[in-house]
Amino acid sequence: MAAPLIDKLVAEGVDRRLLWRGRELHSPGGDVVPSGWPVLDDCLGGGWPRGALGELLSRRGLGLSLALPLLARESGAGRWIGWVAPPQSPFVPALVQGGVDPARLLLVGERDAAEGLWAAEQMLRSGECGVVLIWPGHLTSAQIRRLQLAAGAGNAIGLLFRSLRDAAQPSPAALRLRLLPAPLGVEVEVLKRRGGWGGRRCLVPLRQR
Amino acid sequence: MLWLGLYFPELPLEVFLRGTTDRSPAAVHAVRDGRETVLRCNAAARAAGVHPGLPVPAALALLPRLRLWPRDAEREQRAMEALALWAWQYSSRLYREPALLLLEIGASLRLFGGMEALLGRIEAELPALGHAARLAVAHTATAAALLARERPGARVASREALLPWLEDIPMARLSADPRVRQLVRDIGLHGIGDVLRLPRPELARRVGPGLPALLDRLLGDAPDPRLPWQPPPHFLEWLELPAELDDREALRFPARRLLLTLCGWLRGQGAATQHLRWHLRHPDDQPETVFAQTLLRPERDAEYLLARFGERLQRLELPAPVRALGLEVRDCLAFSERTAALLDAPAGGEAAGEWLERLHSRLGPRLTGLCPVADHRPERAQRCCAPGEAGARSSWRGELPLWLLPQPRPLRVRAGRPWHRGALELLGPPRRIETGWWDGDDVARDYYLACNPANERFWIYRDRRGGGWFLHGLFD
Numbered sequence: 001m002a003a004p005l006i007d008k009l010v011a012e013g014v015d016r017r018l019l020w021r022g023r024e025l026h027s028p029g030g031d032v033v034p035s036g037w038p039v040l041d042d043c044l045g046g047g048w049p050r051g052a053l054g055e056l057l058s059r060r061g062l063g064l065s066l067a068l069p070l071l072a073r074e075s076g077a078g079r080w081i082g083w084v085a086p087p088q089s090p091f092v093p094a095l096v097q098g099g100v101d102p103a104r105l106l107l108v109g110e111r112d113a114a115e116g117l118w119a120a121e122q123m124l125r126s127g128e129c130g131v132v133l134i135w136p137g138h139l140t141s142a143q144i145r146r147l148q149l150a151a152g153a154g155n156a157i158g159l160l161f162r163s164l165r166d167a168a169q170p171s172p173a174a175l176r177l178r179l180l181p182a183p184l185g186v187e188v189e190v191l192k193r194r195g196g197w198g199g200r201r202c203l204v205p206l207r208q209r
Numbered sequence: 210m211l212w213l214g215l216y217f218p219e220l221p222l223e224v225f226l227r228g229t230t231d232r233s234p235a236a237v238h239a240v241r242d243g244r245e246t247v248l249r250c251n252a253a254a255r256a257a258g259v260h261p262g263l264p265v266p267a268a269l270a271l272l273p274r275l276r277l278w279p280r281d282a283e284r285e286q287r288a289m290e291a292l293a294l295w296a297w298q299y300s301s302r303l304y305r306e307p308a309l310l311l312l313e314i315g316a317s318l319r320l321f322g323g324m325e326a327l328l329g330r331i332e333a334e335l336p337a338l339g340h341a342a343r344l345a346v347a348h349t350a351t352a353a354a355l356l357a358r359e360r361p362g363a364r365v366a367s368r369e370a371l372l373p374w375l376e377d378i379p380m381a382r383l384s385a386d387p388r389v390r391q392l393v394r395d396i397g398l399h400g401i402g403d404v405l406r407l408p409r410p411e412l413a414r415r416v417g418p419g420l421p422a423l424l425d426r427l428l429g430d431a432p433d434p435r436l437p438w439q440p441p442p443h444f445l446e447w448l449e450l451p452a453e454l455d456d457r458e459a460l461r462f463p464a465r466r467l468l469l470t471l472c473g474w475l476r477g478q479g480a481a482t483q484h485l486r487w488h489l490r491h492p493d494d495q496p497e498t499v500f501a502q503t504l505l506r507p508e509r510d511a512e513y514l515l516a517r518f519g520e521r522l523q524r525l526e527l528p529a530p531v532r533a534l535g536l537e538v539r540d541c542l543a544f545s546e547r548t549a550a551l552l553d554a555p556a557g558g559e560a561a562g563e564w565l566e567r568l569h570s571r572l573g574p575r576l577t578g579l580c581p582v583a584d585h586r587p588e589r590a591q592r593c594c595a596p597g598e599a600g601a602r603s604s605w606r607g608e609l610p611l612w613l614l615p616q617p618r619p620l621r622v623r624a625g626r627p628w629h630r631g632a633l634e635l636l637g638p639p640r641r642i643e644t645g646w647w648d649g650d651d652v653a654r655d656y657y658l659a660c661n662p663a664n665e666r667f668w669i670y671r672d673r674r675g676g677g678w679f680l681h682g683l684f685d
Contacts, residue, residue: 060665062685063685064611064612064685065611065684065685066685068611080565080596087612088612088613088614088615088683089579089591089612089613089615090579090611090612090613091587091590091591091609091610091611091612091613091682092579092580092581092590092591092599092603093581093587093590093591093603093605093609094605094609094610094611095611096581096602096603096605097603097605097606097609102578102579102580102581102599102600102603103578103597103598103599103600104597105578105579105596105599106565106568106576106577106578106596107576107577107578107579107593108568108572108575108576109575109577110575111575115571115572118571119568119572119576122564122567122568123564123568125564126564126565128562128564128565181663181664181665181666181685182664183664186685206684206685
């Protein structure tokens with residue numbers, strides 16, 4: 001009885017950033033993929049964590065433009081880009097202009113949240129999706145952990161687009177970013193990252209790349 | 210040549226029980242000597258004392274809840290046809306007899322890794338189809354048929370090896386000719402061995418030339434011309450269910466049996482299929498439910514197809530209980546083993562793309578790709594397409610929004626400026642889009658990049674005809 005309780009407390013402690021697992025500190029960053037934005041890479045410890053989940057928290061679903069170079073890189077390598085329940089349709093000419101191969105786009109229109117999560121998990125786990133972009137409804141910690149495990153199993157990058165309110169909820173995601181619109185781009189605050197402390201901020205200059 | 214005989218002694222009962230996992234007492238009855246008697250019964254019925262030959266009233270006295278069906282010769286015919294479809298993968302020369310299949314396997318042995326491997330595979334698949342068979346192998350079709358019925362397990366490859374097996378088999382099992390029966394009685398013959406020792410001219414004089422010719426075919430001394438079974442060009446098989454099903458999950462069981470049959474037929478012609486149609490028959494003349502199952506690539510593996518069927522079931526609402534399940538395939542494509550091997554993942558992992566097929570089966574049209582279209586109107590510059598089918602050409606220039614609203618949204622105007630969560634500042638010169646007069650959906654718009662006081666950026670346009678402002682896209 002005792003061991004599962006300790007595991008649970010440790011997991012919660014890690015989620016709340018009260019605890020760090022030793023092995024995570026010794027392998028700072030792990031496998032990362034450059035984001036295409038040098039200033040952001042600097043903040044993230046090298047780039048987006050592969051085989052893990054990242055959360056982009058903002059008022060109105062910001063962040064796709066931050067991920068655009070990543071989508072171009074992954075689709076260029078022949079990997080699928082999954083979109084689960086996007087709030088509206090991505091504009092394909094803009095994606096093509098950003099270097100994304102549209103033949104690798106895989107969209108799931110949502111009927112209900114459970115089905116969206118099922119699809120997201122299948123994609124993350126497949127080993128053939130480079131990035132899975134997910135616009136979930138409310139998520140429990142257990143659901144996020146499950147997606148995180150799936151991302152690990154498929155060595156994919158899962159990006160959750162969530163609202164600012166969700167920042168208060170502890171999360172097992174490897175990376176959590178708070179995004180705010182700024183005059184020349186997006187201001188990014190790192191709330192949590194693998195192998196490092198949160199708290200760093202940067203301005204990603206979306207306008208003059 | 211080498212012939213495999215497959216005899217199905219329990220066929221009369223199997224045709225009623227194939228569609229179900231229900232193992233409660235069941236029997237098939239037929240008229241014998243003017244009385245309805247049990248013809249075949251299952252293990253549960255036997256355990257209660259029911260046995261073939263027992264009059265039906267006696268069987269019902271033992272087991273009032275015995276499920277009973279009159280023998281259905283037509284169903285047995287159809288079941289034999291389905292078995293031939295399945296067996297087509299193992300032989301391209303196949304004969305059908307009542308309750309018996311004959312397959313020429315001499316030509317297929319190498320392909321399947323030898324006789325033991327081939328027979329092992331066939332014996333393993335039969336229970337999955339819902340049939341029990343007795344097998345025998347002989348160098349003639351007539352001998353294989355006889356041995357499968359009378360000496361299952363026999364494997365003989367030559368005339369010399371066959372003779373000892375025939376010795377004690379009663380002559381009546383080979384020929385139902387009354388003159389032969391008469392002969393057997395008259396001169397006290399017993400087994401086929403006794404008959405073979407009689408001089409052939411003497412035999413022909415007594416019972417006509419039919420019997421010597423039959424013996425020649427049995428031993429391989431004369432050719433055995435028969436009309437080989439030919440597979441139909443399309444596949445349509447039904448499995449009737451002994452009880453109505455109202456749980457869609459329970460459909461997997463009969464579906465597997467149909468798929469095994471389908472895959473045998475597909476393999477037999479070196480083909481695979483991408484389009485399956487399932488038919489559900491309901492009671493009381495309610496219209497059939499038909500649904501199509503489309504795969505992303507041609508397949509012919511029964512377990513794989515069953516997994517896809519299971520996912521497709523998730524999207525299915527059963528309007529009524531199901532009495533029979535049908536499977537129809539009209540289009541097949543040549544299947545290359547080499548392609549399959551290249552696509553397959555290493556042992557243990559699932560085949561490449563299987564996850565995509567799983568999503569496709571369960572989500573149906575909600576899973577799409579997006580394809581750019583050469584049109585200057587943003588709302589027409591892309592369309593949904595099958596995943597992976599998009600071309601990469603797009604001729605758009607300038608700064609574009611990453612998101613497009615499904616419908617342009619009218620914007621309020623305050624103090625002469627468009628407004629969206631604050632007054633919008635227009636950044637840069639407009640992009641003029643004026644097109645579409647030829648298809649009646651013409652537009653004349655000036656698009657601007659705009660920014661509100663919260664630093665949110667939008668793609669808006671002014672309609673040059675009506676003069677109103679609209680929000681059409683979002684950046685970031």
